[in-house]
Amino acid sequence: MSERVIAFVEQWVTNNVHAGAPAEGEDIQAKSLAQQCRAEALAAGIPAAEIDDEFDDLTAFMSAQIQEANEREEGRS
Template identity: 30%
Template sequence: MSEHAIEFLRGWIGEKVHCQHSPVKIEKQAETLAKECAAKAAEVGIPLEDIQEEVGDIQELIASRLEEAAEADQSNENSGKTSE
C-alpha cells in the first residue's frame, strides 16, 4: 500500500473512530464508517483495494478500533471511580 494510503487511513480512523459501549452499536457504526471511509478514499484518489490489500476488511479494522476505544474508555471510567 502506498504511503499516501496509509497516512489517509490512519488520519481518517483517528478522526472518525470514537468510543461506543454497545457491541450492536459498534457493528452498526463500523459498517457506516467503512462506507464513509471508502467514499472519502475514492474522493482523494485512493482505491479501496489499496487499503484492503494492506489491512484486509476495513469494516473489521474499524470495529476493532471501536472496541479498543470502548475498552480504554471503560478502563478510564473504572480508574476514575477507584480514585474518588
C-alpha cells in the same frame, strides 16, 4: 505497502472513530464507518483497490478500532 493508504486510514480513524458504540450496534457502526472511509478516500484520490491491498477487511478493522476506543474510554473511568 502503501504508506499513503495507511496514513490516510489512520488519520481518518483518529478523526472519526470514537467510544460509545454499544456492542450490539458495533457491527452496523463498523460497516458504516468503513463505507464512509472508502468514500472519503476515493474523494482524496485513493481507489478502493488500494485500500483493499492494505486492509483485508476494512469493516473488521473499524470494529477493532471501535473496541479499542471503548476500552480506552473505560480505562479513564
